[in-house]
Amino acid sequence: MHSNIDFQQLVNAVGDAIVVCDTNGAITFWNPAAVRMFGFAEQEALGQSLDLIIPERQRQRHWDGYHKTMQTGKTRYGNDVLRVPALHKDGRTLSIAFTVAMLFSADKTVTAIIAIIRDETARFSEERSLRKRLAELEAK
Secondary structure, eight states: OOOOOOHHHHHHHOSSEEEEEETTSBEEEEOHHHHHHHOOOHHHHTTOBGGGTSOGGGHHHHHHHHHHHHHHSOOSTTTSOEEEEEEOTTSOEEEEEEEEEEEEOTTSOEEEEEEEEEEOHHHHHHHHHHHHHHHHHHHO
């Protein structure tokens, strides 16, 4: 059965950030939730490197994994959630969780990667506070 889903409306309505990058890591799609989450307007993000939102100390590891994924067309983060720090436009660090999906051409060549991203900064902070409190109680 064919559905009449308006996919542009769908990606604009979801609460999670949807970021699409080409094989070189340049941002080609940046939905309204990405604007809200990271603080960069769509026009500021499009065409930019993902370094826009990756903390400097994470970049080498990120790019090593990114290039390997582009070469192999495989990722283990299609189902497994990856949790990493990210940067907001104002310089503060966010804690994000995301999964990725690969896009392919008709000849099975990788054309892009999609990240579906959730901001877990508040939850991460709350968990850290609870762990600290638990450690304090256990120490007594």
